[in-house]
Amino acid sequence: MSAPTTVAPQPSTTDASTSLTKPVNGKRADKVFKGIATVCGVLILVVLAAVAIFLLVRAWPLIGGNRKEVDATISSFTGGAATNFWAYVGPLVFGTVLVSALALIIAFFIAIGIALFISHYAPKRLAAVLSYVVDLLAAIPSVIYGLWGGIVLVPAIYPFWNWIAEHLGFIPLFAGPAANPPRTVATVAVVLAIMILPIITSISRDIFLQTPKLLQEAALGLGATKWEMIKLAVLPFGKSGIVSASMLGLGRALGETMAVLMILSPGMSYSFKLLQASQNQTIAANIAAQYPEANSLGVSVLIGTGLVLFVITFLVNFAARKITQKASVK
Amino acid sequence: MLCTVAACGDNAPIGGDTGAEASGITGNYAGAGASSQQAAVEAWISGFTSKNPGTSISYNPTGSGAGVTTFLTGATAWAASDKALSAKEVQESKSVCGSGTAFDVPVYISPIAVTFNLGGLEPAKDGRTHLNMDAPTIAKIFNGSITRWNDAALQQQNPDVKLPDLPITVVHRSDKSGTTQNFVEYLKAAAPDDWKYDLSENWPNNVGQGAKGSTGVVNTIGQANGTIGYSDLSTIGTLGTVDVKVGDQYVTPSPEAATKAIADSQIAKNLEGANRVVIDVNHTTSADDAYPVVLVSYDIVCPVYKDEGTTKFAKAWLTYVTGEAGQRMAQRAAGSAPLPQNIVSHIRTSINAMGADAQDQKEDR
Numbered sequence: 001m002s003a004p005t006t007v008a009p010q011p012s013t014t015d016a017s018t019s020l021t022k023p024v025n026g027k028r029a030d031k032v033f034k035g036i037a038t039v040c041g042v043l044i045l046v047v048l049a050a051v052a053i054f055l056l057v058r059a060w061p062l063i064g065g066n067r068k069e070v071d072a073t074i075s076s077f078t079g080g081a082a083t084n085f086w087a088y089v090g091p092l093v094f095g096t097v098l099v100s101a102l103a104l105i106i107a108f109f110i111a112i113g114i115a116l117f118i119s120h121y122a123p124k125r126l127a128a129v130l131s132y133v134v135d136l137l138a139a140i141p142s143v144i145y146g147l148w149g150g151i152v153l154v155p156a157i158y159p160f161w162n163w164i165a166e167h168l169g170f171i172p173l174f175a176g177p178a179a180n181p182p183r184t185v186a187t188v189a190v191v192l193a194i195m196i197l198p199i200i201t202s203i204s205r206d207i208f209l210q211t212p213k214l215l216q217e218a219a220l221g222l223g224a225t226k227w228e229m230i231k232l233a234v235l236p237f238g239k240s241g242i243v244s245a246s247m248l249g250l251g252r253a254l255g256e257t258m259a260v261l262m263i264l265s266p267g268m269s270y271s272f273k274l275l276q277a278s279q280n281q282t283i284a285a286n287i288a289a290q291y292p293e294a295n296s297l298g299v300s301v302l303i304g305t306g307l308v309l310f311v312i313t314f315l316v317n318f319a320a321r322k323i324t325q326k327a328s329v330k
Numbered sequence: 331m332l333c334t335v336a337a338c339g340d341n342a343p344i345g346g347d348t349g350a351e352a353s354g355i356t357g358n359y360a361g362a363g364a365s366s367q368q369a370a371v372e373a374w375i376s377g378f379t380s381k382n383p384g385t386s387i388s389y390n391p392t393g394s395g396a397g398v399t400t401f402l403t404g405a406t407a408w409a410a411s412d413k414a415l416s417a418k419e420v421q422e423s424k425s426v427c428g429s430g431t432a433f434d435v436p437v438y439i440s441p442i443a444v445t446f447n448l449g450g451l452e453p454a455k456d457g458r459t460h461l462n463m464d465a466p467t468i469a470k471i472f473n474g475s476i477t478r479w480n481d482a483a484l485q486q487q488n489p490d491v492k493l494p495d496l497p498i499t500v501v502h503r504s505d506k507s508g509t510t511q512n513f514v515e516y517l518k519a520a521a522p523d524d525w526k527y528d529l530s531e532n533w534p535n536n537v538g539q540g541a542k543g544s545t546g547v548v549n550t551i552g553q554a555n556g557t558i559g560y561s562d563l564s565t566i567g568t569l570g571t572v573d574v575k576v577g578d579q580y581v582t583p584s585p586e587a588a589t590k591a592i593a594d595s596q597i598a599k600n601l602e603g604a605n606r607v608v609i610d611v612n613h614t615t616s617a618d619d620a621y622p623v624v625l626v627s628y629d630i631v632c633p634v635y636k637d638e639g640t641t642k643f644a645k646a647w648l649t650y651v652t653g654e655a656g657q658r659m660a661q662r663a664a665g666s667a668p669l670p671q672n673i674v675s676h677i678r679t680s681i682n683a684m685g686a687d688a689q690d691q692k693e694d695r
Contacts, residue, residue, distance in 0.1 A: 079532035155553045180499055181553035183539055265539035265550075266504050277499075277539040289542060293393030293506045 052310065059304035061297055073297045077290055081268055089305050091268040093312065095280030099185055099260065100253035102274070103192035108246055110193070111200035116230060118201075119208035131205065138198035146262035149191035154181050154263060161186060165275050172272060179277035183265040186274040191259050196249035203248065207241030208234050240324040247320030254313055260285035283309040356384030359643050363390075363397020363410030366508050366562065367438045367627050371410065373663035374651050381650070385643065394508055394531070401630055402426060407640050408647065409630040410437075412508020412531075417602035427632035428641065433605040434628040435677045437651050438660060439667040441588035442513050442623045444468055444572035446558040447551050448479060451491055451570065459570035462487045462580040465520035465613075468572065471558060472500055472517065473524060474537035479556060487575075494556075500538025501550045501559035506531040509544065512611075512625040513560045519613035520622065562625065563588075564665025574623060577616035585667035587621035593670035594620055605633060605680040609673065624667070633684050645684040652677045 062070055062085055074088045075081075082088040114134065118127045158180050165176030178184075211234045219229040235242075260282050266289070267278035287302045294302060361371070368391040375387045392400065394411040398419060401409035404426040414434050415423075423432035444463070451459035463471075467483050470476040476483060480493045503510045510533055517525040527534035541550040544565040551557040551569055563571075563583050573580035581587055595612040613622045629651065631644045650656045657668045669677070 076530075076532070079530050079534050080528070150549070158554065177497065179539065180497075180556065181539075181550055183541070183550065261542065265541060267536060267540070269536075278536055289505055293396055295396060295399050 055303055055307040055310055059300055059307050061300040062304040065297070065300070069297055070301065073295070073301055077294075077298065077301070078268060085301065085304060088268075088301070089283075089308050091270055092281055092283045092286055092305055093308060094270050095185075096254060096282040096284070096309065096312070098272070098280055099188055099192060099264075099282055100250055100256075102185065102189035103196060103253045104246060104250050106189060106193035107197045107200055107249060111197050111245075111249075112204055112242065114197075114201045115204035115208055116234070118205050120226070120230060120234070131202070134198045134201045134205075137194075138202065142195060142256060143258040143262075145191055145195050146259035149187065149259055150183075150262040153191060154183055154187060157187055157190070158182050161275050173274050175273050176275060178275040179265070182275065182277075183263055184275055184277050185264065185280050188260055188264045189274075191263060192253045192256055195256065195259065196252050199252060200242075200245045200249045203245035204238060204242050207238040207245075211237045243323045244320055247316060250316055251313055254309065254316065255284050256282075257284040257288050261288050354384075355382050355639070355643050355646055357639050357643065358386045358388075359407040359640065359647075360388045360390070360405070361397075361408045361410060361629075362392050362400045362406045363630075364394045364412045364508055364627050365391035366412055366440065366625060367391075367410045367664075369564075369664035370438050370660035370666055373659040374647075374656055377656065377659050378647060378650050382646070387647075393506060395506070398630060401432070404636075407631070407635075407644055410627060411630055412511055412625060412627045414598070414601075414606070414608040414628060415603070415630060420601075420603040420606075423603075423632065426636075428634035428636045430605075430633040431603040432630055432632050433603055433607070433680060434630045435607045435648060435652065435680055436592075436609050436626050436669065436673060437629045437648075437656075438625075438627040438664075439588055439592055439669060440625045440627070440665070441563040441583040441585060441621055441667060442509055442516075442560055442625050443563040443566050443583045444558065444560050444574065444623065445548070445551060445566045445569045446572065447555060447569055448494070448496075449555050450494060456582075457568055460573050460582065461491075461570065462575065463572045464575035465517065466524050468574070469517045469521035469524035471498055472502070472537065473527075473535060474500070475524070487580075496556040498538075499554060499557040501547050501557050502533040502538060502540055503543070503547060504533070504540030505542050508627060509560065509562060509625055513623065515611070516613045516623045519611075560623075562665070574621060576620055576622060577618075579619075581619055581621045583621045583623070585661060585665060587619050588624045588667035589670050590617055590620035591615050591622045591624055592626070592667070593617075593672055597673070597676055605683050607673065607676045607680055631684070641685055645681060648677075648681050648684075652681070 070085065071083050074085060075083045078088060114130070118130050118134075122130060158178065161178040161182045161184070162180070164174050165178040168174040169176040215233040215237065216229055219233045220226075224232060264281065264285065265277040266281035266286070268281060269279055271279040273279050283305050287306055290298065290302055368389070371389045371391075375389060379385055379387060389410075390397075394413055397406070397409040398411050398415070400406050402419065402422050411434070415432065420431045426432075446461065448459065448461070451461070453459050461484070463484070464487065467476065467487065470483070477498055479496045479498055485493050508531065511529065511531045514525065514527065514529055514534065518527075518529060533540060539550060541547045541559075544561045547559045547561050548565055548567065548569065551559050552567075563585070571583055573582045575581075591612065592609060594615045594617040596610045598606075598608040598610045601608060608628070609626050611622070611624060611626060615622050629648060631648060632641075635641045635644065652669060652674060657666075660666045661668055
């Protein structure tokens with residue numbers, strides 16, 4: 001599977017460079033390039049199928065295996081709290097979606113703000129620097145975010161969560177007392193938000209920059225203020241792009257492992273208490289945490305949860321597609 | 331018969347015959363199991379291979395359960411585990427051992443400190459702060475029924491300090507751990523009325539916060555005032571430690587104190603399989619200066635392997651590891667407690683029973 005792809009690029013680069021300098025048989029180059037592109041296109045499908053098949057095959061003992069042994073394995077993972085697969089994966093799905101959704105909510109508005117600032121407000125030079133910094137943020141590996149979150153942010157953010165718990169504690173989401181150290185869903189969501197910020201920002205920025213000048217100038221010409229112009233011309237134009245950017249960000253948050261693993265104090269419940277510890281856990285972090293000590297059936301159970309995560313990501317992307325299509329039809 | 335052999339063992343110089351026996355051992359050998367032993371095993375490997383330059387040894391800290399499972403497939407020469415073998419596992423070992431069944435001997439004893447972070451206390455001479463607690467108090471903190479530092483039970487045992495009105499944040503392991511297993515064994519044995527949970531390597535309740543690994547627990551405790559948790563004594567740095575009530579005194583955790591508690595413990599009897607040395611840790615000891623919260627970790631080997639080289643290796647390995655030099659290595663590398671003499675003599679007996687010759691003789695008799 002990998003052999004043709006590793007070999008194939010070689011002729012393509014030489015072909016491309018020679019075709020630029022002197023005229024060669026254009027038809028041949030065309031065919032080669034078409035072939036390479038097709039292989040690449042098929043490859044992604046093959047990889048996706050391979051992952052799906054791997055997950056299914058390795059998770060099969062869950063479905064086809066001895067139910068009693070599976071249940072015993074799960075109960076050993078949870079200390080007897082859950083005794084079947086759905087009771088085990090349910091809170092994990094809940095935790096994963098909760099953490100990711102929160103991160104998206106936090107990141108979304110900030111990202112749009114940064115993107116608009118870069119595209120429409122900032123002076124040219126500052127905009128260039130800012131763009132660069134945002135892209136740099138995307139290149140930081142998640143384990144660094146995890147370390148930073150776990151060592152620096154966790155102790156530093158406690159006074160803030162404590163203040164929220166004291167003043168907004170009447171809202172069930174913020175019910176106190178705030179855990180100290182705050183290794184909670186709220187803190188993880190903040191770190192994940194920072195991690196997905198650059199993706200959403202840079203895609204939105206590119207879209208905003210593509211807004212036709214004519215539309216913008218027409219809006220301004222009709223007497224709109226800058227904010228009204230953005231509201232009338234830029235945001236509607238960028239809507240589908242913003243949605244797909246957010247979904248990409250959400251995808252990263254759903255699968256994020258290290259940062260969650262290093263910050264969150266895990267728990268297995270359907271709880272919305274964002275400021276309390278040991279309430280939720282995500283699928284990815286749970287796999288990473290349990291894998292080292294899992295036996296072969298345990299690994300199957302974990303891969304089964306991975307399959308569920310795969311399905312969730314798939315659904316999220318599918319939904320995003322639908323939304324984008326609708327938006328672009330209008 | 332056992333007694334006579336045990337008597338022999340007593341007279342044998344500890345670790346004295348390592349060099350003579352070990353010579354001529356070559357090949358690659360692998361072990362897997364408890365991560366608690368990792369630092370010690372690394373030290374042992376370097377010590378053992380320097381004495382036996384022909385050998386190459388690897389250790390994979392996959393965790394106790396996984397280590398035993400791998401051992402029972404025959405893929406590794408020995409397993410390290412924080413738990414003694416179950417009767418079922420002993421039976422299963424028949425298929426991988428050349429003859430007889432696998433047995434376990436303790437190789438690594440480490441004090442588990444109940445450790446906390448509480449401002450406003452005067453550090454003692456060792457640089458750490460100390461609080462006195464008895465077993466029921468510790469159990470009540472970790473089961474969530476004592477929730478504040480100025481609780482009457484705590485204040486009463488620490489009359490010299492003014493404890494703050496601060497919530498207690500319990501920090502426990504979020505991953506499977508032999509440390510958890512041994513800690514809750516202590517709670518269950520020493521405070522049965524306040525600790526009703528089943529024994530498990532997983533933390534049994536939802537009190538406080540979970541953190542991954544010893545490092546995670548220690549970091550979390552260091553991050554906030556009012557936290558309390560448990561971890562290997564060697565990992566806690568300058569955090570405060572709880573002096574645990576033993577008899578009428580409060581004992582500060584130390585390797586020496588852990589050894590004393592094990593010395594005051596019995597070897598479990600009526601176990602499935604021969605040669606086994608499983609310590610029934612006396613958590614309710616009242617011996618002087620004995621610290622009863624200890625992790626005991628075992629090496630699991632076959633008396634005879636299908637392959638003679640492995641038998642020789644396993645015998646030499648155990649002899650080295652449980653010998654004086656090996657124990658000193660572990661103490662330096664991992665802060666573990668040396669095995670007490672009464673246990674060592676039992677271990678010696680088991681090691682002497684290893685190897686085809688020893689097995690034959692036994693069967694003859």
